[in-house]
Amino acid sequence: MERILITGALGQIGTELTLKLREKYGEGNVLPTDIKAPEDDNLKGLPFEILDVRDMERMKGIVSEFRPDTMLHMAALLSATAEKNPQFAWDINMVGLMNALETAREYDLKFFTPSSIGAFGPSTPKENTPQVTIQRPTTMYGVNKVAGELLCDYYFEKFGVDTRSVRFPGLISHVKEPGGGTTDYAVEIYFEAVRNGAYTSFIDKSTNMDMMYMDDAIDAIIKLMEADPDQLVDRNAFNVTAMSINPEMVANEIRKHIPGFTLDYDVDPVRQGIAASWPNAIDASEAKRQWGFQPKYTLEKMTETMLEAIRNKK
Known part of the structure; x- marks a missing residue:
C-alpha cells in the first residue's frame, strides 16, 4: 500500500x-x-x-x-x-x-x-x-x-x-462509542463503569462472544x-479474534480496578437473539498461519487500557 x-x-x-x-x-x-x-x-x-x-x-x-x-x-x-x-x-x-x-x-x-x-x-x-x-x-x-x-x-x-x-x-474502543452493533455492551460497560460505577447489560450473563x-x-x-x-x-x-468473553467476565476484570462496580441485566430480545445465533469462540489459526495474525491485547490488558483512557477523557 x-x-x-x-x-x-x-x-x-x-x-x-x-x-x-x-x-x-x-x-x-x-x-x-x-x-x-x-x-x-x-x-x-x-x-x-x-x-x-x-x-x-x-x-x-x-x-x-x-x-x-x-x-x-x-x-x-x-x-x-x-x-x-x-x-x-x-x-x-x-x-x-x-x-x-x-x-x-x-x-x-x-x-x-x-x-x-x-x-x-x-x-x-x-x-x-x-x-x-x-x-x-x-x-x-x-x-x-x-x-x-x-x-x-x-x-x-x-x-x-x-x-x-x-x-x-466485536471491536472494543475508547475513541468511538457504540454505533448499533450486537457486541456494543462490551464498549458501553467500560464507559458506564467509569461514569456511574454500574451498568445494565442488554446481553445475558452467560452469552460468550468473540471480541x-x-x-x-x-x-x-x-x-x-x-x-x-x-x-x-x-x-x-x-x-480473527483475541478473546471469547461474556458480560460477567468483563465485570470481574473491571472490579479489579473499580471494586464497587455493579452489573445488572435487562436483556434485549432482538440483540440477544442475534448473539445467540453466533459462535461462542472462533478458530483464527488460518490467519495466524497464512499472514502472521497475532493479537496483543488480552481481556486483562484491554480492561486496564480502556478504563485509563476513559478516565483521562473526563
Whole structure:
C-alpha cells in the first residue's frame, strides 16, 4: 500500500484506522471519505471527501483524482441497526460494496472490506468455529456479509481484483462509542463503569462472544494488506479474534480496578437473539498461519487500557 482511499471513515473503525494509516504512510497518502464532514478534531482541516457509497460516479471521480493504489471499504450498517431497516441496510452494505468493487476493478486497486462473525448462523459450529464452515445467518447484516464475502471472491476469481477480508468479532474502543452493533455492551460497560460505577447489560450473563481491542483490529487490516498475495490460500474472509468473553467476565476484570462496580441485566430480545445465533469462540489459526495474525491485547490488558483512557477523557 502506498496511497489509500477509505470509505466509511467516520464509522466504528474508520477514525482510528485513518489516524494510524496517516502516521504510517503519510498524511497526503491517505484520503478518508464519508457521507458527512468530520467532527473529530484529529480529522478536521485535513484532506477529506464527502462520499455516499451508493453514488458510484462520485466514488470513481474521487479515485480518478486521488489515484490510490488501495481501497479500504469500511462503509456499512451494523447488525442491530440493519435489523431495524433491512432495505436501507441492503442499499448501504451491498449496493455500496458493488460500487466499490467495480471502482477497484476499473482502477486496478487492492481492495479490503471487513466481514464479521455475523456471517455465521445458528447451524454453524459454536466452538472453535473453522475458517471454512456452514454459513447460514438469520439477520440482514449476516446475509450482507456472506454475500459480500462471495462477491469479493467472485471479483478476485473473475476479474483478478486483489480482494482481502477478515471476519471481525466485536471491536472494543475508547475513541468511538457504540454505533448499533450486537457486541456494543462490551464498549458501553467500560464507559458506564467509569461514569456511574454500574451498568445494565442488554446481553445475558452467560452469552460468550468473540471480541478484539481496536488496536489489534487495525493492525490486522494493515498486516493482511501488506501480506504477500502468494501466501494467501483464503481471502474472503479470515477468522480473527483475541478473546471469547461474556458480560460477567468483563465485570470481574473491571472490579479489579473499580471494586464497587455493579452489573445488572435487562436483556434485549432482538440483540440477544442475534448473539445467540453466533459462535461462542472462533478458530483464527488460518490467519495466524497464512499472514502472521497475532493479537496483543488480552481481556486483562484491554480492561486496564480502556478504563485509563476513559478516565483521562473526563
